[in-house]
Amino acid sequence: MKTPKPISPFRLSSLLRLQKDPNLALKLFQNPNPQHPKAHKPFRYSLLSYDLIVTKLGRVKMFDQMEQILQQMKQETRFDPPEILFCNVISFYGRARLPHRAVQMFDQMPSFRCQRTVKSFNSLLDALRRCGELPKVREIFMGMENYVNPDACTYNILIKACCVNGSLDDAWVVFDEMRRKGVRPNVVTFGTLIYGLCVDSRLKEAFKLKEDMKRIYGVKPNAFVYTSLIKGLCKIGELSLAFRLKEEMVTNKIELDAAVYSTLINALFKVGRKGEVSGNLEEMSVYGCKPDTVTYNAVINGFCKEKDFEAAFRILDEMVKNNCKPDIISYNVIIGGLCKEGKWIEANDLFEDLPRRGCSPDVVSYRTIFDGFCSWRRFKEAIFILEEMVFKGYGPYSASANKLLVGLCEEGNVEDLWKALNCLVNAKENVVDLDTWGLVISIVCKMDKLSNAFNLVDTLSALNAVN
DNA sequence: TCGAGACTCT
Incomplete structure (x- = not known):
């Protein structure tokens, strides 16, 4: 069999662009020519391929790997990396709530032979703003005028x-x-x-x-301005004014977008005018704007509030058909709706089906399903979820945790009470309120041997230590 | 993805 031609730097960039999986993209970048091991001179990476791989890794928060690539790029002498690349890295760190690393990247830019203009300052300011580091934002803004014009x-x-x-x-x-x-x-x-x-x-x-x-x-004014106003009007129940504003956009030739309709559809459901929703969805296609995940989520949410789960699941299918991927919010809305109606079996089925659907449960998913189990006194299932979520570093809502403990006390189920307490000790924050503690202590003292009461004191001190 | 929004849970 003929050995394939080695990949050129140019070809590597196009392959990287096509590769959706960041891990595979990284492999490809690190070893572009597995068929030609070390036979050739070092691979001459293009600036574009660096840019592509850094962006891909940054987007999915693979920061250690991203930093490694940046170090490799630093050694290149054939080009000077452009400022925008570092602006992107700074904003990745901002979005990931890593203000220190954003500042670090900003500080290191000169060592990459890259001059910092107002753009890098802005990226840094915004990253810090996202992280809530307002004093730092102020400090940098005060100092930046010595270097650049805001x-x-x-x-x-x-x-x-x-x-x-x-x-x-x-x-x-x-x-x-x-x-x-x-x-x-x-x-x-x-x-x-x-x-x-x-x-x-x-x-x-x-x-x-x-x-x-x-x-x-x-x-x-643009669509963004109009959407804010429309949402404001909807909030105070002025739907007819909100719709009039949408018409004004058409008159003023401002392009309507999905956000405008998501806002309106959400409001229609809230005031019980669900009959007008499908008309609005049809109108969207007339104006050439397609519903996106958020629009569909508004519809799913509306149907769930109406307890029409069949319709909600139908929308999920429709999304897939229209090439619009349901996200974790789509699923959380349905799981929450099902739980509220006591349909915890269906809710749990969907919860467990998430990985197969290409979506991993987030903190809201766990809290929602846990609360559902607690509300319907499915304590065994609740403890199972609690163990899993605490292991993942998520904590339950305080109200749900208290429901569980009170419920177990009422049932006199000391063994499960013990299990639940041990989980909650490992949760990041203390979510058990004082009244519940009083109840737990009295139950344990009454039901069980004194030795357990001593254990309980240990558990309590562990919780205090966390606090 | 250097700056703005719409949908879930508290």
């Missing part, structure tokens, strides 16, 4: 930080400073401010700003 993006990040923090007044201070420094606010600036106002239910001000942005600043 741009609109910089101020937008600061405004966002204020809005998320619930301090809209501070957001206005930043907005004023932005204008004083001669930086023109753009559509993101206004979008962020309007979003903040809507979340705070200050709709009057939000609508005024929408007018001002056009009239005074010459910035046209």
Whole structure:
């Protein structure tokens, strides 16, 4: 058999682009020519292939492997890596809540022969904002003017930080400073401010700003601005005004997107107008926007609230058919709905089927199914789940844990009570309230030998140590 | 994926 031709650096990039599995992509990158072991000169990796593999690894949080590739890239002398690559790495760390590593990457950039502009500063600011490191955001912003000129993006990040923090007044201070420094606010600036106002239910001000942005600043509102306003109107039950706003988008030739419809569909279900949902879904295709996972999730949620699980499962099938992958939220909604109705067998079936469906349960899935078992007094099943979730580092809702303990006390089931307590000791935070403790102690003392009461004291001190 | 949103659980 003929040995295949060795892979060229150019070909490696296209193969990396096609490879969806990050582990396989990494293997491919590390050993592009398994058929030609060491017979050739060192492989001349292109900058593009570095960029592709770093992005792939960063997206799935394979940070150790990503750092290794970065070190390898540092040794390359044939090119200087572009700033955007590091901006991406910084933002991966921000999304993964690893502020230290974001700062580290920023600090190391010069050693990669890469100059830092306002873009890297912005990436770092946003990463720190996501991690809630607001004092650090402030500190870096104060210092950055010695190196670069803050741009609109910089101020937008600061405004966002204020809005998320619930301090809209501070957001206005930043907005004023932005204008004083001669930086023109753009559509993101206004979008962020309007979003903040809507979340705070200050709709009057939000609508005024929408007018001002056009009239005074010459910035046209976009779909993002409209969605915030529509959501704000839905929240106060003004659905007809919300729909009128959607019509205004059509009149003003602002492209409708799935988010607008997800918001409206969610609101329709909430006020019991589910009959209008399918009409809206049809209208979406008229405007050329396809429902996405969030839209479908809103529909699934609506059906579950109506206890129409058949319809909910039908939507799951429809998603698959329309090439729209259900995510963990889609499943959590159904599992939660089933649990609420006492259909814990069906809920557990779906829960256990998650891996086969290509979705791993998250902390919400565990808490939901655990609460379902506790509410319907399926204590054996609950303890089984509790063991698994604590092992994974997830903790239950406090109310569910208390339901379990109280239930076991009522049943006088000291053995299972013991098991549950041992699990809860290993949970990250103390979720058992004082009244429940009192009950547990009195039951154990009454039911069991004194020795267990001593053990219980040990358990209690272990919990206190955790606290 | 240098900056903004819509869907689940508290």
